[in-house]
Amino acid sequence: MIGCMRERVVAACDGASKGNPGPAGWAWVVADASESPTRWEAGPLGKATNNVAELTALERLLDSTDPDVPLEIRMDSQYAMKAVTTWLPGWKRNGWKTSAGKPVANQDLVVRIDELLDGRSVEFRYVPAHQVDGDPLNDFADRAASQAATAQEPAGSDLGSPEPPAAPDTPVTRAPRKRPGGAKASGGRGGSARTIKAKFPGRCVCGRPYAAGEPIAKNDQGWGHPECRTAAAG
Numbered sequence: 001m002i003g004c005m006r007e008r009v010v011a012a013c014d015g016a017s018k019g020n021p022g023p024a025g026w027a028w029v030v031a032d033a034s035e036s037p038t039r040w041e042a043g044p045l046g047k048a049t050n051n052v053a054e055l056t057a058l059e060r061l062l063d064s065t066d067p068d069v070p071l072e073i074r075m076d077s078q079y080a081m082k083a084v085t086t087w088l089p090g091w092k093r094n095g096w097k098t099s100a101g102k103p104v105a106n107q108d109l110v111v112r113i114d115e116l117l118d119g120r121s122v123e124f125r126y127v128p129a130h131q132v133d134g135d136p137l138n139d140f141a142d143r144a145a146s147q148a149a150t151a152q153e154p155a156g157s158d159l160g161s162p163e164p165p166a167a168p169d170t171p172v173t174r175a176p177r178k179r180p181g182g183a184k185a186s187g188g189r190g191g192s193a194r195t196i197k198a199k200f201p202g203r204c205v206c207g208r209p210y211a212a213g214e215p216i217a218k219n220d221q222g223w224g225h226p227e228c229r230t231a232a233a234g
Contacts, residue, residue: 015053
């Protein structure tokens, strides 16, 4: 257990899946009073979906923190957050069925998280993923989860592991590939936007989400739709 005399513990958790489903990993990080990472843990999941990885990260964080100390959890997974804050009460009333009458996905993890949340003070805070100057704790958890998914090995402060490196699939701007017949790289408008394929789902500056595998381009506020980069640049 991570005990603390402070009034509140600030933490972040994240999951990663390289293929969705594919090699997956989870991670959590707890901050000190200045919100710098102080303790963290990450682990492999074998082949799993991103949603399973996200929920596992939350379950491991709750299981590793003192239930008597109020907790702020920063997450970039709207699915995991809504599953345990918005949808869960209805699922329980419906006998663990969705509003469409289907069994709740990942029910075992959701049930376990519900048990760990019982009677404790937890505030969930959504933070967008992969943003320039984004939340540093979320970025730490994201890097640790990505490393665990790639290496399929546990890591953490208790194991003496160094801080996780930048994920190998962190978006990097690179020149567009030449296509036969002089075609432009996908996603660029007028050829001005250098694009890559998103490894993770995210949200563009325009407010609309993009899915893993979609072309994205860098703009002044992070990564998003290539056309929004063009609009921002103009």
